[in-house]
Amino acid sequence: MPKRTSVDVKPLTRDTWPDLVELFNRPGASIARGCWCMYYRKSGAGASADQAAKNRRAMRSLVTGGYVPGLIAYDEGRPVGWISLGAREDYQKLARSPVMKPVDDKPVWSIVCFFIDSKSRGRGVAKALLAAGIDHARANGATLLEAYPVDKDKRSVSDFLWFGAKSMFDREGFTEVARRKPTRPVMRRRIRPRRG
Numbered sequence: 001m002p003k004r005t006s007v008d009v010k011p012l013t014r015d016t017w018p019d020l021v022e023l024f025n026r027p028g029a030s031i032a033r034g035c036w037c038m039y040y041r042k043s044g045a046g047a048s049a050d051q052a053a054k055n056r057r058a059m060r061s062l063v064t065g066g067y068v069p070g071l072i073a074y075d076e077g078r079p080v081g082w083i084s085l086g087a088r089e090d091y092q093k094l095a096r097s098p099v100m101k102p103v104d105d106k107p108v109w110s111i112v113c114f115f116i117d118s119k120s121r122g123r124g125v126a127k128a129l130l131a132a133g134i135d136h137a138r139a140n141g142a143t144l145l146e147a148y149p150v151d152k153d154k155r156s157v158s159d160f161l162w163f164g165a166k167s168m169f170d171r172e173g174f175t176e177v178a179r180r181k182p183t184r185p186v187m188r189r190r191i192r193p194r195r196g
Helices: 017-024 030-035 049-064 092-096 125-139 166-171
Strands: 008-011 070-075 078-087 109-116 144-147 175-181 184-190
Touching: 008 125, 017 030, 017 049, 017 070, 017 078, 030 049, 070 125, 078 125, 109 125, 125 144, 125 166, 166 184
Parallel strands: 109 144
Antiparallel strands: 008 070, 070 078, 078 109, 144 184, 175 184
């Protein structure tokens, strides 16, 4: 079993942008490198090989414009993971998704993607990113956080857990509010503002 690691989490900003580039350029990150977590932010056609450069530029444009589209996890200063989250309306494609379409008209923040470096999987990185994501959403005024994890009886290959595993969200106090596909629940957690 892989050794648990101590993880630091930082927002994706101009200063940390090179760390995301390094993470996505590693072996095993070809899907992340093609998408750059822009697939659900855009309407229309999906990510393809010829879209990779456009997606990277679009993500960099968000970051250089001062928007924080997600958080990066670090193990001893080395970037090892990523979570994409933000206000639901920032993810245009969710509105048309058969699995992730709105449950109601409440304002929510959505968690749409995790990426963990292949050498750091199974070491608590996704859990640390989720905890930091909850704090980040709270700090930015979110009161409801929504996720679309994978729920399967058999263990899934880590490469296909972009949305995270349901069990991880269960442990963090999320509850199921809808299920439009047998293996894909919609889960929510209410967030209380920080006191003081």
